[in-house]
């Protein structure tokens with residue numbers, strides 16, 4: 001009898017053990033969040049998934065002493081019918097420019113490895129910042145399991161990233177929950193160590209013009225991400241940089257319906273107008289960097305004149321320095337342009353106080369490769385000579401930006417500087 005009891009207990013422990021292995025805590029992605037512009041110097045959102053409903057964060061300034069704990073009510077989610085819980089937790093009252101250590105998990109279940117992040121410096125600080133730039137990681141042909149994206153991620157983790165920004169088309173089909181969870185799992189080495197602040201692409205949002213959610217993401221996105229404002233159009237400051245993120249929705253399809261986003265006088269347009277005006281006036285801000293999915297300067301079907309028409313007046317008016325986009329799975333870089341006039345430069349690798357905005361398409365961090373860039377556009381100053389998967393490392397140091405672009409074999413394919 002006693003033996004049977006011991007055996008039953010052993011089986012229960014064994015079963016619990018296997019459940020624990022199954023119930024791995026993960027998909028960690030850091031971000032900044034808030035109803036308006038977040039305070040990146042004093043806050044950090046930690047977002048993760050677990051198969052238990054009592055997962056928490058423990059954190060501290062010393063990796064050996066994670067003395068603080070914080071919990072948040074989870075969101076019950078289902079992935080292929082399997083229940084789990086998403087956590088979106090915001091830490092506040094952090095110190096600027098400081099490294100914090102953290103892990104997610106719960107007593108009696110599993111704990112993740114200990115990760116670290118660094119809070120943003122105080123606004124206006126002119127230190128050196130490293131930003132990972134990627135886009136179009138969508139899981140289509142050649143990247144069905146994000147295998148190309150995984151190579152990009154491995155390379156990006158070698159840099160001391162302060163944050164990473166994504167140009168959208170994160171997944172191939174935004175309505176398929178499983179692909180978001182797959183992406184977040186694959187991306188964790190980058191997104192758990194530095195805030196991940198994406199723009200959304202046409203593949204991430206609802207493309208059906210007859211549905212109420214047209215050009216908006218699906219519930220799986222809202223349940224997983226924890227970004228500022230409405231998660232789609234938002235801005236944040238990091239040191240001396242003002243980043244502004246704009247949702248271009250399904251620009252190509254929307255144009256046919258007369259529903260291109262950011263139309264003059266719309267709520268979003270007015271928000272962007274106010275946001276850029278305030279950044280331009282802010283003496284602490286050296287750089288204004290705008291990113292979105294659809295390019296402003298492009299060709300073929302990627303060029304949506306209505307999208308360009310809506311955005312350009314604000315980009316020109318507030319003298320945005322850098323406009324980063326994706327959508328076309330190529331890497332291409334344009335001359336600086338303002339009010340339709342191309343800034344002429346002697347050195348193609350150096351923009352010296354340019355009168356204009358530098359436009360770049362970074363759309364190939366995994367999604368199937370498309371043609372080559374630079375099809376007979378006078379503004380193109382550089383494009384990769386062959387089809388190539390890429391990511392970029394942007395280093396901002398005071399009044400200078402250095403932008404290095406690499407392929408997935410770690411060859412540098414472009415490097416330029418921008419000084420103001």
Ligand SMILES: [Fe+2]
Pocket residue numbers: 169201202203293326327328
């Ligand atoms: Fe796209």
